[in-house]
Amino acid sequence: MQHPSTAPASWYQVSASPAPSHPSLQGEVDCDVCVVGGGITGCSTALHLAHRGLRVRVIDAETVAFGASGRSGGQAIAGFNRDQQAIARIVGSDDAKKLWNLNEEALKLTETLVQEHQIACDYQKGHIHVGMKPRHAEALRHEAEVWTRLGRPGIEVWDRETTQQRVASPRYTSALYDPNGAHLHPLNYTLGLARAAASAGVVFHEYTAMERWENPTSDTVNVITNKGRLRSRFLVLAGNAYLWKTERRLGRKIMPVGTYIMATEPLGAGIAASLIPGNEAVADINFVLNYFRLSSDHRLLFGGRVSYSGLDPLNIGTAMHRTMSRIFPQLAFSKPAYAWGGHVAITVNRLPHLGRLTPTVYFAHGYSGHGIALSGMAGKVLAEAIAGQAERFDVFARIPHASFPGGTWLRTPALVLAMAWHRLRDLL
Incomplete structure (x- = not known):
């Protein structure tokens, strides 16, 4: 992806706090914990560690919130990128229930962090999953039954009429409404977390890229950067899709995937409200999905498309606007004002990847499109584990993760073929 100084600005950048x-x-410094990555995971980890009295430094090769944390769709989605039955098959029923509870807490934690630290990020409750086919309606009904049985309150399943009243598109014929989900301005949210962490004593270093780390003794981790060296007791690797080339052992477990968002010009309050009267975030349930929400200045932020090459597709804004106009034909008159992309990190099983490389080197990444809430929760359980309370961290760490097949050179073509099949299935 292009650097922000050369890429077209995102709407998030021009509306950032x-x-x-x-x-x-500069030089050599000591700290208790070095965190690599200034996104939500890194900032949440640092904030929770600072509240426990530890000396924390966060380094980032670019700037705070440079990666997915500052570019994403901003949807705090309930659940993981796998259904609960699949998760139970992977980890067993006991850990599946624990993961469910951790995800429920993740959504509440996001709201708590916004409120406690007075982060101005346009936080808005409500999320809608929409379907277009009879099999989608059945899948949404089943998901609603599972979520309700597990204790999530307020879940509703909508028929065609209600769906099209709440999302003004002729394409959608069924929906699952979740009042517990939310959406927000992800760049301002991440910057707010960083501001709260700095107020708690965390020191940030931007344009400081980790080149390697060494673990010479059981209580020392040396982090060598392009600017100097940090000597710490613990290291947290929280670079997500942007760290896979630096730490190859982790890189084999994730695939950086480009995804893109287009912001329309301001539509006016009336037109914007007619599209999504309840101002919820919306995502369809295709494998290669579209997702969208309204901005605070009455634009439609519309996301979708994927890229596996690391190169941005040509004319992102035009292509995204064309897709949006098929869903909302009443917006064909509008113009794309901003378009941008970023990388998310997906895992083979689409579950987050947390663990340890040594007893004092931790990592968290691979949220597979569900990072807004889960990455904040990852930071909380990372801090707990470093403080000696690892039970909840270990629930995540026990999730088994396979490497992507094909190695460095062949895994991308293999994934492209697999995703092409899923895209074809979406169209049937």
Whole structure:
């Protein structure tokens, strides 16, 4: 992806809250914990560790919120990127229930962090999963039954009439409404977490890229960067899709996938409200999905498309606007004002990948499109584990993860073929 200084600005960038710059690392410094990555995972980890009295430094090769945390669709989605039955088959019923409870807490934690730290990020409750085919309606009914049985409140299943009243598109014929989900301005949310962490004593270093790390003794981790060296007791690798080339052992477990968002010009309050009267976030349930929501200045933020090459497709804004106009033909008159992309990290089983490389080197990544809430929760359980309370972290760490087949060179073509099959199935 292009650097923000050369890429067209995202709507998030032009509507971002003022944020301080942070100096690069200079020389050698000591700390209790070094966190690599200034996204939601890194900022949440640092904030929760600082509240426990630890000395924390966060380094980022670019700037705070440079990656997916500052570019994503901003949807705090309930659940994981696998259904609960599949998760139970992977980890067993006991851990599946624990993962469910952790995800429920993740949604509440997001709201709590916004409120406690007074983060101005346009936080709005409500999420709608929409379907277009009879099999989608059946899948949504089944999901609603499972979620209700597990204790999630307020779940509703909508027929065609209600769905099209709540999402003004002729394409959607069924929906699952979840009042517990939410959406927000992800860049402002991440910058707000960083501001809260800095207020708690965390030191940030931007444009400071980790080159390698060494674990010479059981209580020392040396982090060598392009600007200097940090000596810490613990290291947390939280670079997600942007760290896979630096730490190859983790890189084999994730695939960086490009995804893209287009923001329309302002539509006006009336037109915007007619599209999604309840101002919820919306996502369809195709494997290669579209997702969208309204912005605070009455634009439609519309996301979708995927890329596996690391290169942005040509004319992203035009292509995304064309797709959006098929879903909302009443917006054919509008124009794309901003278009941008970023990488998400997906895992083979689409569940988050947390664990340890050594007893003092931790990692968390691979949220597979569900990172807004889960990454904040990952930071909380990382902090718990480093403080000696690893029970909840270990629930995540016990999830088995396979490497992507094909190695560095062949796994991308293999995934492209697999995704092409799923895309074809979406169209049938």
